[in-house]
Amino acid sequence: GESVGLHLPTLSVQEGDNSIINCAYSNSASDYFIWYKQESGKGPQFIIDIRSNMDKRQGQRVTVLLNKTVKHLSLQIAATQPGDSAVYFCAENLSGNTPLVFGKGTRLSVIA
């Protein structure tokens, strides 16, 4: 079946540095992608999304890049802060009639 996967299970960064979390997806028909942040003891929370007709989308301190040629998605966090420490999941949606498929997650640790 189709799956969404992550290249790095853990990532440690210095406070103030930029973070890049990567995700590979296998279904070229997916048309919608989301990044979620899960803090310890909490459910995943929406960060940012992007549709397949876009290459880049920016939010507050976060940017999502989509490379459809190599089926790769990344989340960039600028000036990483201790509060950014969490597990980050990418998810893909094949169509409006299918549920989200989640990747395995990357744990981001911010070193003060």
Added chain:
Amino acid sequence: DADVTQTPRNRITKTGKRIMLECSQTKGHDRMYWYRQDPGLGLRLIYYSFDVKDINKGEISDGYSVSRQAQAKFSLSLESAIPNQTALYFCATSDPLGTEAFFGQGTRLTVV
């Protein structure tokens, strides 16, 4: 108040027991989901429902059943709990396009 509420938050049960996890949402969405989270395996879909009369199996439905009692309520049952069902369970709801999903706080279930 939380958009998605799960009860109980924590539960320890014995092998062979039947247990029900409950979920209610105040978003007014038709779509609801149950996911299971294990370390290193991300979020895996158990069952999902696109409206009150709709129930669909997900990736790992064996050993589980669900009931959609109303638009706002979606419960997950383990008919005869076994130790490898020990996990963190999340309920979620999403908009009609099935894009952004709102998650509950999770239920930590331990089967001994």
